[in-house]
Amino acid sequence: MVSSLTGTFLLLPAGDMCTWQYQDWLGKVAVRFSNFFFPKISNLYFRSKHKSSGKFLEKVDAQRKAKYPDRSKLLKKVTVLLGYDGIDDSIDNELCEKCNGGKDDFDVSLACKRFPSISLGFFPPVELYDEATCSSMDEGLLASQLYQQFLANSSDPKLVDPDSLYETWTSLCPGREDGNSSSLTEHMHSGSPTLKPKAGRNLEFHLDEPVSATTMLETQNTAAPMQDILDRSINCIPGLTKRQYSQLENCGFHTLRKLLHHYPRTYANLQNAEVSIDDGQYLIFVGKILSSRGIRAGYSFSFLEVVVACEVMQNGSTSECIVDETESRKLRTIHLHLKKFFRGTRFTYQPFLRSLESKHKEGDVVCISGKVRTMRTKDHYEMREYTLDTLQDEEDSSTCGKETLYPIYPSKGGLKPNYLKDIISRGLQILPPNIDPIPEVIREDFKLICLRDAYTGIHQPKNLAEADSARRRLIFDEFFYLQLGRLYQMLEGLGTKLEKDGLLDKYRKPELNAVLVEDWSTLTKEFLKALPYSLTPSQLSSVSQIIWDLKRPVPMNRLLQGDVGCGKTIVAFLACMEVIGSGYQAAFMVPTELLAVQHYEHLLKLLENMENRQMAPSVVLLTGSTSSRQSNIIREGLKNGDISLVIGTHSLIADKVEFSSLRIAVIDEQHRFGVIQRGLFNSKLYFNPASLKLESAKSDDSSKGDNIMAPHVLAMSATPIPRTLALALYGDMSLTQITDLPPGRIPIETYIIEGNEDGFEIVYKMMLDELDAGGKVYLVYPVIEQSEQLPQLRAASADLKTISSRFAGYNCGLLHGKMKSDMKDEALRRFRSGETNILLSTQVIEIGVDVPDASMMVVMNAERFGIAQLHQLRGRVGRGDRKSKCILVASTPSSLNRLKVLEKSSDGFQLASMDLVLRGPGDLLGKKQSGHLPEFPIARLEIDGNILQEAHLAALKILGESHDLGSFHSLKAELSMRQPLSPLGD
Ligand SMILES: Nc1ncnc2c1ncn2[C@@H]1O[C@H](COP(=O)(O)OP(=O)(O)OP(=O)(O)O)[C@@H](O)[C@H]1O
Numbered sequence: 011m012v013s014s015l016t017g018t019f020l021l022l023p024a025g026d027m028c029t030w031q032y033q034d035w036l037g038k039v040a041v042r043f044s045n046f047f048f049p050k051i052s053n054l055y056f057r058s059k060h061k062s063s064g065k066f067l068e069k070v071d072a073q074r075k076a077k078y079p080d081r082s083k084l085l086k087k088v089t090v091l092l093g094y095d096g097i098d099d100s101i102d103n104e105l106c107e108k109c110n111g112g113k114d115d116f117d118v119s120l121a122c123k124r125f126p127s128i129s130l131g132f133f134p135p136v137e138l139y140d141e142a143t144c145s146s147m148d149e150g151l152l153a154s155q156l157y158q159q160f161l162a163n164s165s166d167p168k169l170v171d172p173d174s175l176y177e178t179w180t181s182l183c184p185g186r187e188d189g190n191s192s193s194l195t196e197h198m199h200s201g202s203p204t205l206k207p208k209a210g211r212n213l214e215f216h217l218d219e220p221v222s223a224t225t226m227l228e229t230q231n232t233a234a235p236m237q238d239i240l241d242r243s244i245n246c247i248p249g250l251t252k253r254q255y256s257q258l259e260n261c262g263f264h265t266l267r268k269l270l271h272h273y274p275r276t277y278a279n280l281q282n283a284e285v286s287i288d289d290g291q292y293l294i295f296v297g298k299i300l301s302s303r304g305i306r307a308g309y310s311f312s313f314l315e316v317v318v319a320c321e322v323m324q325n326g327s328t329s330e331c332i333v334d335e336t337e338s339r340k341l342r343t344i345h346l347h348l349k350k351f352f353r354g355t356r357f358t359y360q361p362f363l364r365s366l367e368s369k370h371k372e373g374d375v376v377c378i379s380g381k382v383r384t385m386r387t388k389d390h391y392e393m394r395e396y397t398l399d400t401l402q403d404e405e406d407s408s409t410c411g412k413e414t415l416y417p418i419y420p421s422k423g424g425l426k427p428n429y430l431k432d433i434i435s436r437g438l439q440i441l442p443p444n445i446d447p448i449p450e451v452i453r454e455d456f457k458l459i460c461l462r463d464a465y466t467g468i469h470q471p472k473n474l475a476e477a478d479s480a481r482r483r484l485i486f487d488e489f490f491y492l493q494l495g496r497l498y499q500m501l502e503g504l505g506t507k508l509e510k511d512g513l514l515d516k517y518r519k520p521e522l523n524a525v526l527v528e529d530w531s532t533l534t535k536e537f538l539k540a541l542p543y544s545l546t547p548s549q550l551s552s553v554s555q556i557i558w559d560l561k562r563p564v565p566m567n568r569l570l571q572g573d574v575g576c577g578k579t580i581v582a583f584l585a586c587m588e589v590i591g592s593g594y595q596a597a598f599m600v601p602t603e604l605l606a607v608q609h610y611e612h613l614l615k616l617l618e619n620m621e622n623r624q625m626a627p628s629v630v631l632l633t634g635s636t637s638s639r640q641s642n643i644i645r646e647g648l649k650n651g652d653i654s655l656v657i658g659t660h661s662l663i664a665d666k667v668e669f670s671s672l673r674i675a676v677i678d679e680q681h682r683f684g685v686i687q688r689g690l691f692n693s694k695l696y697f698n699p700a701s702l703k704l705e706s707a708k709s710d711d712s713s714k715g716d717n718i719m720a721p722h723v724l725a726m727s728a729t730p731i732p733r734t735l736a737l738a739l740y741g742d743m744s745l746t747q748i749t750d751l752p753p754g755r756i757p758i759e760t761y762i763i764e765g766n767e768d769g770f771e772i773v774y775k776m777m778l779d780e781l782d783a784g785g786k787v788y789l790v791y792p793v794i795e796q797s798e799q800l801p802q803l804r805a806a807s808a809d810l811k812t813i814s815s816r817f818a819g820y821n822c823g824l825l826h827g828k829m830k831s832d833m834k835d836e837a838l839r840r841f842r843s844g845e846t847n848i849l850l851s852t853q854v855i856e857i858g859v860d861v862p863d864a865s866m867m868v869v870m871n872a873e874r875f876g877i878a879q880l881h882q883l884r885g886r887v888g889r890g891d892r893k894s895k896c897i898l899v900a901s902t903p904s905s906l907n908r909l910k911v912l913e914k915s916s917d918g919f920q921l922a923s924m925d926l927v928l929r930g931p932g933d934l935l936g937k938k939q940s941g942h943l944p945e946f947p948i949a950r951l952e953i954d955g956n957i958l959q960e961a962h963l964a965a966l967k968i969l970g971e972s973h974d975l976g977s978f979h980s981l982k983a984e985l986s987m988r989q990p991l992s993p994l995g996d
Pocket residue numbers: 543544545546549572573574575576577578579580728752753857858859860862885889
């Protein structure tokens with residue numbers, strides 16, 4: 011094997027070797043080079059059986075003037091000749107074995123002497139750099155520059171410590187440490203002095219020496235694409251070990267962006283240790299370094315201990331006390347022991363420890379902040395979590411310790427807050443200044459700080475004001491890209507510039523356009539005539555706005571909001587009629603079968619009332635309970651266009667369901683559908699011109715030039731979500747609100763009653779009165795069956811017997827989610843028709859159930875429900891002209907207060923806003939629905955509504971200038987890096 015390989019090797023001309031693409035090897039070899047490789051290879055060389063490898067080592071030496079990759083290439087060959095698969099293999103096997111336990115008696119310096127191409131300390135100690143890091147460093151632009159600096163400085167034989175690599179990094183990207191926000195690129199462009207390593211210290215750079223032309227060019231090239239650094243793998247952070255890298259990866263920190271978006275939970279406001287020092291406090295001190303020692307404490311364990319002496323007040327006195335010499339005696343000296351621990355044999359080498367020690371010089375004045383722990387000896391404290399800043403002089407110390415915020419991070423996936431803090435701070439150091447995709451003019455207009463300052467400000471704020479502006483900028487970003495993405499998608503669907511400008515104009519001016527009833531399609535007008543009531547002004551204007559949208563060659567994405575029972579369904583039916591009247595199809599998707607059946611029956615009844623019955627479109631019901639034979643017929647009808655309107659559950663989004671010419675998708679209770687379900691629904695609902703069968707039926711011009719348009723989407727929400735939330739979910743701001751209730755509605759009387767014996771007597775008495783007066787009663791329970799774990803909860807099934815015997819003269823029915831579909835329909839039908847007078851139910855009735863003459867609702871264990879949910883439930887009564895009551899039975903006196911808001915208010919918007927503030931948007935939409943919200947890691951919709959509005963305006967401004975973002979390359983790139991957005995707000 012060796013000989014054959016040797017043969018191959020010798021045939022290769024040296025020139026070829028120089029051109030080989032061994033970039034990835036460069037990193038790998040760099041990793042191993044100074045730590046294991048030279049001693050090991052040399053060691054192996056001295057074994058007689060590997061004499062041939064010696065020749066190649068000599069060849070390596072002969073190539074000493076060649077570029078580094080060529081030498082590394084040769085070294086790799088040597089390992090292969092020695093019988094290993096490569097350097098990795100050799101290290102992982104025999105070489106590591108020695109490293110871990112065997113006595114390594116080989117004198118490295120001898121090898122260096124013999125082969126001058128081998129220089130020790132050529133690279134930073136490789137223990138802390140894994141292969142991945144190095145190869146990615148090699149790819150990274152900043153990294154490559156740094157790498158070049160190291161190569162250029164290769165003559166320095168000093169072994170360097172791992173931390174210093176990122177010190178160098180910092181010096182390449184001057185950061186906030188020195189308060190200087192100027193950038194490397196700024197230096198380059200302004201022609202100001204450039205960065206170059208200081209002679210003799212390969213990890214320091216200063217500004218007064220020119221760099222070579224190559225470095226200059228590289229640096230200039232690096233300037234433009236810097237914003238993509240955020241989406242690079244976290245292994246671009248220097249100093250990350252392989253273990254750290256995989257730990258972070260496992261916890262979801264795949265990119266630098268993900269890491270930097272792990273925001274502090276809060277900030278501890280560090281105080282000067284003026285009064286007392288207690289265990290676990292976060293404090294700030296200014297003092298002088300007394301000593302710095304790197305200590306080898308075991309075979310594979312070492313630590314650095316820096317002792318700092320600080321003067322603090324005697325307990326009980328404050329700085330103001332020092333007015334004269336005598337008073338100043340009240341000062342006492344304490345000793346802080348700053349400790350950093352290292353595990354691993356490689357950290358026990360003396361050069362490493364000496365180099366750590368040398369970072370902290372005796373007599374340096376430093377500012378230390380962090381968590382203190384008292385030690386046994388009086389006035390001695392230990393700090394393991396700390397930040398240390400060396401002050402220029404003692405005067406500096408006066409500015410220290412005024413107010414310093416110490417970020418407290420949430421832990422993630424087992425990674426400790428302090429560990430994350432450290433990694434994040436390293437991540438911040440490699441951020442170049444030019445990462446901001448948002449143009450300066452927008453930043454100025456909306457008074458935003460730049461992105462790099464925002465990241466620094468949120469993670470390492472100097473004061474609360476800085477943290478606050480950072481937070482504002484980051485929230486702005488969360489909203490801005492959401493809005494930009496939505497609007498961009500909408501513009502993409504449009505053909506001409508005029509149309510695009512028109513759309514943007516529409517969103518700039520919130521006043522809505524409407525189509526007069528006269529201009530509605532004939533079918534819509536006929537259907538309107540068949541209604542047993544007149545539309546309320548709000549319903550009428552909602553239909554007119556929607557029809558205006560339907561006539562435009564832009565897919566509508568509109569949310570129809572309205573308080574419970576305000577009559578949204580009829581508005582959606584009219585929109586469907588308009589589309590059908592123009593020769594297209596409509597789909598109406600609801601979350602439950604119960605609701606699908608109800609809507610279907612309701613619509614059929616209305617269509618029956620139509621004067622011109624021939625005009626009535628074909629309507630079908632498709633749910634999970636539809637027989638497969640029936641489903642096949644329905645699918646066929648939808649495909650060939652025979653069916654105009656389908657009402658159904660999520661069966662509508664099944665793969666098999668195809669439409670001939672779907673033009674509108676109505677999604678009732680839209681937030682009840684999962685993200686994936688809605689995505690599927692959107693993607694499949696594309697108008698298919700090939701199978702257009704109803705072309706001849708077109709009666710208006712709404713379809714001109716739009717035969718490849720996505721269907722309009724009308725989402726409805728019975729949960730009256732506040733405007734900010736709606737805007738966040740629907741960046742295009744197509745929001746229609748029904749603000750009035752149908753006439754004749756009498757406000758529901760709400761009572762909060764404690765569920766004790768007396769309380770229930772009152773409740774039963776009120777129920778009996780209602781039943782005697784001819785009313786119908788819903789009894790709502792939190793659970794179906796009684797459970798041993800929660801005996802205090804009343805259960806619907808268990809209560810059936812009790813209630814039936816208590817109200818012997820009246821019929822009771824049961825309705826819950828576990829019942830079969832037809833049983834549920836039957837239970838509701840009997841209640842609607844009056845065959846049953848009391849319906850014991852779970853929250854299954856919460857959504858959309860419409861029994862207009864139901865006049866009383868009693869909610870058991872009402873404290874188990876959210877405010878918005880109770881409001882929804884309460885909306886099941888009071889839907890007709892009968893005076894209705896809602897009784898909320900609270901099982902504990904403490905929960906009475908929370909429920910009282912429902913007694914006072916019947917305004918769904920007000921109650922929902924309250925819920926939003928109290929519990930956040932996820933809870934408002936129900937726990938299962940929280941995933942529907944776009945990710946807002948830092949923004950709080952309930953308090954950041956104004957920023958959302960600004961972000962919307964900024965997005966309009968940007969797109970107004972460039973519809974396809976062609977003039978904003980960085981923004982476009984940023985947008986594409988963020989999650990693709992669906993038209994429904996996911
Ligand atoms: N303009 C109107 N005049 C009189 N009654 C109306 C009017 N509009 C709707 N209704 C009736 O009001 C009741 C509630 O309407 P609908 O079910 O559409 O409300 P909704 O907004 O969908 O309520 P929910 O949020 O509970 O689903 C229905 O019985 C409906 O027939």
